[in-house]
Amino acid sequence: MAPPSEETPLIPQRSCSLSSSEAGALHVLLPPRGPGPPQRLSFSFGDHSAEELCVWAAKASGILPVYHSLFALATEDLSCWFPPSHVFSVEDSGTQVLVYRLRFYFPNWFGLEKCHRFGLRKDLASAILDLPVLEHLFAQHRNDLVSGRLPVGLSLKEQGECLSLAVLDLARMAREQAQQPEELLKTVSYKVCLPPDLRDLIQGLRFVTRKRIRRTVRRALRRVTACQADRHSLMAKYIMDLERLDPARAVETFLVSLPGAAGGQDVQGLLRVAGDTGIAWSPGGQEALQPFCDFPEIVDISVKQAPRVGPAGEHRLVTVTRTDNQILEAEFPGLPAALSFVALVDGYFRLTSDSRHFFCKEVAPPRLLEEVAEQCHGPITLDFAINKLKTGGSLPGSYVLRRSPQDFDCFLLTVCVQTPLGPDYKGCLIRCDPTGTLSLAGLGRPHSSLRELLAACWDGGLHVDGVALNLTFCCTPKPKEKSNLIVVRRDCSTPTSSPVRLHSQCQLSQMTFHKIPADSLEWHENLGHGSFTKIYRGCRHEVVEGEVRETEVLLKVMDAKHKNCMESFLEAASLMSQVSYQHLVLLHGVCMAGDSIMVQEFVHLGALDTYLRKSGHLVPASWKLQVIKQLAYALNYLEDKGLPHGNVSARKVLLAREGADGNLPFIKLSDPGVSPSVLSRDMLTDRIPWVAPECLQEAWTLGLEADKWGFGATVWEVFSGIPMPISTLDPAKKLQFYEERQHLPAPKWTELAILIQQCMAYEPGQRPSFRAIIRDLNSLITSDYELLSDPTPGALAPRDGLWNGAQLYAYQDPTIFEERHLKYISQLGKGNFGSVELCRYDPLGDNTGALVAVKQLQHSGPDQQRDFQREIQILKALHSDFIVKYRGVSYGPASPRLP
Secondary structure (H helix, E strand, C coil): CCCCCCCCCCCCCCCCCCCCCCCCEEEEEECCCCCCCCEEEEECCEEEEHHHHHHHHHHHHCCCHHHHHHEEEEECCCCCEECCCCEEEECCCCEEEEEEEECCCCCCCCCCCCCEECCCCHHHCECCCCHHHHHHHHHHHHHHHHHCCCCCCCCHHHHHHHHHHHHHHHHHHHHHHCCCHHHHHHHCCHHHHCCHHHHHHHHCCCHHHHHHHHHHHHHHHHHHHCCCCCHHHHHHHHHHHHHHHCHHHHEEEEEEEEEEEECCEEEEEEEEEECCCEEEEEECCCCCCEEEECHHHEEEEEEEEEEEEECCEEEEEEEEEECCCCEEEEEECCHHHHHHHHHHHHHHHHHHCCCCCCCCHHHCCHHHHHHHHHCCECCCCHHHHHHHHHHCCCCCCEEEEEECCCCCCEEEEEEEEEECCEEEEEEEEEEECCCCCEEECCCCCCECCHHHHHHHHHCCCEEECCEEECCCEECCCCCCCCCCCCEECCCCCCCCCCCCCCHHHCCHHHCCCCECCHHHEEEEEEEEECCCEEEEEEEEEEEECCEEEEEEEEEEEECHHHHHHHHHHHHHHHHHHCCCCCCECCEEEEECCCCCEEEEECCCCCEHHHHHHHHHHHCEHHHHHHHHHHHHHHHHHHHHHCCCCCCCCHHHEEEEECCCCCCCCEEEECCCCCCHHHCCHHHHHHCCCCCCHHHHHCHHHCCHHHHHHHHHHHHHHHHHCCCCCCCCCCHHHHHHHHHCCCCCCCECCHHHHHHHHHHCCCCHHHCCCHHHHHHHHHHHCCCCCCCCECCCHHHCCCCCCCECCHHHCCCCCCCECCHHHEEEEEEEEECCCEEEEEEEECCCCCCCCEEEEEEEECCCCHHHHHHHHHHHHHHHHCCCCCCCCCCCEEECCCCEEEC
16 A cells, blocks of 8 residues: 555545644654655544554655664654653644654664674674665754754864765765756755754855855765765765764663662662663763663563652652662653653663563553464564474464564465475465455455454465465464564674573583582481472581681482482582572582582571461462562573573472561572473373473473463462362373363452463463563552452352352362471381381471371382282271371372371
């Protein structure tokens, strides 16, 4: 469809006016491409989002969808930029005038060796700008210079720079009009290409001086035109020279208040956002700007209401959080200024790191929200669509849905088909008319939504080039996926999306961890058991600068009976030694003397599930939200490193600080332990519902998506306040839960239920990134309302309870003992077939549990297991004061135990 002209209405059945004085009008100004006033698009009534207006302006300017994200709308004086989600209402009275400008700058964006768009190969990389964008940027820069909007000094050096720009501008005019320099100068004065202040200065000079300047300009123009440079090369040179004259054009500066920046006192400061360096800040009157972070380092941005009120309305507090959990807080004088800053950082993050992420829904582009809802890619090129299908295995019927890189009103469907010569890739064009109806050649009728259209394609009703296309699998977008929408900057790290190295490929010689001598460790009491380990509290002695230091540590001893899991155990230690984050347990090292011993920091309050079991329903929901958000931060750190944890649950979350007296709680995520890739199917089944369904099918395919499933189950576990409903079911019923794609009972807190459902999606590609999870958690953690403690699910009727489907909960067998809560005290005896130990069963972790004698088999063959079960049945049937009382059984990975 041809772009609309200024004389035609932009919206069907709506009047369009060219008169800026007419009441009730909205005007969007485009940079002038020649002599005369700037182009203008006018709307007479209705509501329009900023992104919608940008799309119309892009069509009128010839800007393609790939470059649409570089532009934004601002007021005429550029005092305020509007986020894409902002809605303008055209009323009966009043006129609004906006300017459509390129907002997102990348210095050195000419030349592929400096800044470029990502390509599948280095030779396939493309420039950040295409020619229409270059023309728009030139018109924007030139208009700023000749209109006086760009402040330029009048020193001799700056006068020379402006005259050089005028020569380039005249050479461009001569090339466009196919004129010789002498002919052009007869009708165009070089002074029209200069800033107003410099024009006035030259006009006041003596006649001889003015004539000398004209002669100098004429000679320079002849030399430039003799170079035979085309008009676009002259435009590019003009832009580069102008940006050297005014480097500040590539940055935006915000005047803010910085809370607590000077000894706890609020001070006025500056925030600067630049496309090549990220965010910097300056407190008080200091001139030196301190860098805070680059865009890929940002994890979270939140906007909250500040207590103060100013002339622009209520102040807003914006908090930017880095990957290392350092924060930058800035108070803006009003909501428009705050959203302008957030939209700027949000846009740069999409351009440099993740084209599908947004930090706040208040600034999210509506077209992006549509793409996320429909699992649609942005305007990626065909090369990236085919590469994604190849990465997915080129399965027949797999497809990629994407926006057209050429047309704002079209989508493209790229489908893999099987031919006698191998996989081939067919493309289908989906057109969207002004009413929102979607049509696809090869389908019988149009449809009202993408979802409905794709459903018709799934039914086998699509034919292209005589070939029936049966859609079978959607290759959905992934977080931080590389494409032509990502800008690679010079001297900046490239966003990574490389596949994670499989656990089985990590050799023992490649593992790195600090080795700790055995004589430096002091052993204390036993704290329980893991699946393959015994856990003790201990103390580490080390000499530092001549002083003996003692550090309380946790000692995890790998049982010698599980030698087949030793490599995976050491691999977990190697993983923890390579990361350093405040919400991850610190690994001191590994002791290899005899048994393999992992030496970790000791976290006093223990596992989160034990704490919640002990505290009951006295823990408020706001406390739980803080804990869950900290866990999301830890997993986001691992996701950025490309390291899957693989064993996320409340028992792996350790509570370092309870959070009393107004302080927030503080958690640390423990090591993953033995990888799911080496566990038996029975052991993986026992971890349902924390283990992701795909790990049961192919455990070696452990990926980052598995942690999101475990996170969703952990959120359910923390907020329910009751045992996991299916954890006590027999293995067959647990597997049936996954085979039938069932879900945990949904909480009646709707937003929380949606988050859990998204994390526990059965299709791994549909699970959100942890940055997106943190963003959604922010919408739950708000000061606008008070969160109350969760009511006890068991105390409420199923239909009125906080948790739906309460009748699904299984009976908790009191004779089943969790092995992790058995704390070893001493050995009571040992025979040919087993041993008996004195232990304390302490599920609350406070040494108040009962003392039990635990009989454990040394061998777990079929005969021994059968005899052991027979002994259990005999003990159950005998009741006498002179016979040992049977308490229950604990099933471990190797052999059962009989308390």
